[in-house]
Structures are given as structure tokens and as C-alpha cells.
Amino acid sequence: MAVLEQERHVELVPRASDTIPGSYQSFVVTNRMVSAVIPDELPHLNVFVMTIADQEDPFRDELERVANLADLTSLTIGRDPAIADAAAFGVEESPILYLADSSTNRYDTLETGIDAATAFRDRVSALITDWISFRTVFNAPDPTPAFYTVPVVDPSQKDVLIAAYAAAKQAGYAQLQTKNAADATLVRAQTDYTYKSSLVSGIDTIVNGSTLTKNAFTAVVAQFGSLLTAGSAFYGANVGLLGLTGGPAFQSALSTAQSQQAAMPGYLGYANTVVTDSTIYQTARVGDLTTAASTLATSVADQITQAQALTAANALTAAALAMVYVVCPDFDPTSIPYVPG
Numbered sequence: 001m002a003v004l005e006q007e008r009h010v011e012l013v014p015r016a017s018d019t020i021p022g023s024y025q026s027f028v029v030t031n032r033m034v035s036a037v038i039p040d041e042l043p044h045l046n047v048f049v050m051t052i053a054d055q056e057d058p059f060r061d062e063l064e065r066v067a068n069l070a071d072l073t074s075l076t077i078g079r080d081p082a083i084a085d086a087a088a089f090g091v092e093e094s095p096i097l098y099l100a101d102s103s104t105n106r107y108d109t110l111e112t113g114i115d116a117a118t119a120f121r122d123r124v125s126a127l128i129t130d131w132i133s134f135r136t137v138f139n140a141p142d143p144t145p146a147f148y149t150v151p152v153v154d155p156s157q158k159d160v161l162i163a164a165y166a167a168a169k170q171a172g173y174a175q176l177q178t179k180n181a182a183d184a185t186l187v188r189a190q191t192d193y194t195y196k197s198s199l200v201s202g203i204d205t206i207v208n209g210s211t212l213t214k215n216a217f218t219a220v221v222a223q224f225g226s227l228l229t230a231g232s233a234f235y236g237a238n239v240g241l242l243g244l245t246g247g248p249a250f251q252s253a254l255s256t257a258q259s260q261q262a263a264m265p266g267y268l269g270y271a272n273t274v275v276t277d278s279t280i281y282q283t284a285r286v287g288d289l290t291t292a293a294s295t296l297a298t299s300v301a302d303q304i305t306q307a308q309a310l311t312a313a314n315a316l317t318a319a320a321l322a323m324v325y326v327v328c329p330d331f332d333p334t335s336i337p338y339v340p341g
Contacts, residue, residue: 002036004124008117010110027113031120032102039135041128046077046099053095055083063103066123069134075099158327165320166336172313173338179306182299189299193292200289203282210278214271 007030014024033045049064049071058079067075075097076082082098107113140146324331 002041002124002128003034004121005032005034006030006117006120007032008113010113013106026106026108027110028104028106029113029117029120030102030104031124033124036128040132042131043072044077044099045101047072047124047127048100048103049075050079050098050100050103051095052079052082052098055096063105064097066120066127067099068127069130071097071099072127072131158324161320161324161327162331162336165317165324165333166340168313168317168320169333169336170338170340172310172317175306175310175313179303179310182303182306186296186299186303189292189296193289193296196285196289196292199285200282203278203285207275207278207282210271210274214268214275218268218271 008028010025010027012024013026031048033042033047036042036045038044047067049067050061051064052058053060053062061079065071076085077099079098079100082096086096105116107116321331321333
């Protein structure tokens with residue numbers, strides 16, 4: 001930080017008309033620039049513009065002003081060099097201006113002295129601030145002018161557009177993962193539906209076959225019973241025929257048929273059980289197929305939605321990148337990762 005030294009005191013100064021010395025108060029303010037970072041804060045420490053009223057009498061020099069930017073870079077530093085420069089350019093009459101690092105000024109009243117001391121501090125401070133801005137932002141003199149690539153892009157606008165592209169690219173990549181997951185879910189749903197359809201087809205065949213078998217067996221049992229009844233009646237009416245050829249075999253067949261008839265209700269029960277159990281299994285598999293069909297329909301709809309969302313995300317990413325290229329033609333899209341962080 002630059003340092004301005006300011007010495008302030010009051011002294012008694014006799015007036016020419018006074019008969020008693022020391023009857024005049026003078027409030028003295030002496031400013032001296034002590035230090036600064038050169039050339040960052042100032043080009044030098046000489047910040048006071050002085051006027052030479054009489055080249056032969058330096059005590060008559062007076063403060064003209066606190067320097068401005070043009071003074072700092074244009075006026076001669078020091079009294080003697082300023083006089084020499086004036087002579088070199090043929091300027092022989094006063095006033096001649098020069099820069100000095102200190103200035104002493106007197107004021108008639110305390111209030112004026114206080115105001116002046118504050119004004120010196122504020123003006124030197126403002127000069128330093130102006131110099132910093134002038135040097136870092138404005139100054140580009142010949143032979144070192146500033147060069148610009150136009151059109152000039154507002155860095156904040158560029159950053160906003162790149163941020164928008166980054167968000168779109170990363171959102172698009174996330175949507176790609178979501179769409180891939182939807183694809184995989186759809187494949188699993190299709191596979192599950194196909195498998196459960198095959199189970200339903202298989203159990204349908206079993207149920208149909210077992211039902212036909214039960215019905216056929218029921219008919220056979222009834223017909224067997226009718227035949228046994230008729231054979232028994234025939235046997236009872238023609239018992240005398242047992243001596244004939246084939247008679248004993250007929251009697252033996254009737255005995256066997258009667259014993260088989262006793263077991264037939266159990267066989268028929270087994271057939272009914274097969275039909276009942278296969279029907280229960282069929283109902284369960286049809287329920288599974290219904291659930292699989294619902295899951296498949298949901299998966300198809302979700303896959304379509306995610307595919308459409310991915311198409312929109314890719315379009316948004318492409319549009320965002322195009323906007324970046326408008327303000328930054330050499331932008332590298334690969335500088336933006338697919339995943340934040």
C-alpha cells in the first residue's frame with residue numbers, strides 16, 4: 001500500500017503591519033509521498049504539481065494541484081529539470097509547472113486547514129486508484145497498442161453457454177442409461193411373457209387331455225358296468241350252459257370283471273384328481289401370464305417414453321453445443337465429462 005505522510009501544525013506569523021510579532025495564526029499542512037509500489041500504484045512518488053512564479057526564488061513556488069493522470073506522465077519531475085526543459089523549448093516566462101513529492105501549504109483558519117488536510121488525503125488516494133485502473137485497464141500507448149480478436153465474447157456469456165451444454169450433455173448421458181435400462185427391462189419382460197405363454201400352452205394341452213381321458217374313462221366304466229350287468233343276467237338265466245364249451249371261461253371272466261368293477265371308482269377318482277390339479281395349475285399359470293402381459297405392456301410403454309426422451313435430450317445437447325460454437329468456435333466438447341464431478 002502507498003503511504004502519504006502528512007505533517008500538520010500551527011505557527012505564529014507576523015504581519016508586515018503588525019507592531020507585535022506573532023499576531024497571525026497560520027495552520028500549516030505539509031504532504032509528502034513516502035512510498036508506493038512502482039509502477040503498480042504510481043509511476044513515481046511525485047504527485048504534487050508546483051508552479052514556478054520566480055525562477056530565481058524557489059520559496060515563491062506554490063502548489064497548483066494534486067496531479068492528475070496526464071500530469072503524472074507529462075510534466076517534468078523536479079524544479080531544476082523543469083526550468084531546463086522550459087529553456088530548451090524557448091519558454092522563458094513563468095509560470096512553469098513541475099512535479100514534486102511534497103508540498104507545504106498554509107491556511108488562515110483551523111476549519112480550512114482541516115478541510116485541506118482531508119482533501120489532500122482523498123485526492124492522493126483517488127489519484128492512486130485512478131492510476132491503477134489506468135495502468136491495468138486503459139493504458140495501451142504506441143508502440144504497444146492492445147490487440148483484440150473480434151467479435152468479443154462476454155466471458156460470462158461463454159461460461160453460461162458452456163454450463164448449459166455441460167448440463168445437457170450430462171442429462172443426455174443419464175437419459176441414455178435410463179433408456180438402456182428400459183431396453184433391458186423390456187427384453188426380460190418379453191422373455192418372461194414368452195416363457196409363461198409356453199407354460200400356459202403346455203398346461204392347456206394337459207388339462208384338455210386329462211379331461212378327455214376322464215370323460216372317456218367315465219364312459220368306459222359305465223359301459224363296463226352295463227356289460228357286467230348284462231353278462232351276470234345272462235349267466236344267471238343260463239347257468240345250465242356252464243357245461244358247454246366256453247362256459248367256465250365265461251364264468252371266470254364275470255368273476256374277474258366283478259372284482260375290477262370294485263376298483264373302478266378309485267381309478268375314476270384318480271382321473272378326476274388329475275383334471276382338478278391340472279386345472280388349478282392352469283389357473284395359476286394363466287394368472288402369471290396375465291401379470292407378465294401387464295408387465296410387458298408397461299415395459300413397452302416405458303421403453304417408448306425413454307427412447308423419445310433420449311431423442312429430445314440428444315437434440316437439446318446438439319443445440320446447446322451449437323450455441324457454444326457460436327461464441328467459441330474452438331471449443332472442445334470432450335472437455336466436458338459425461339458424469340459431473
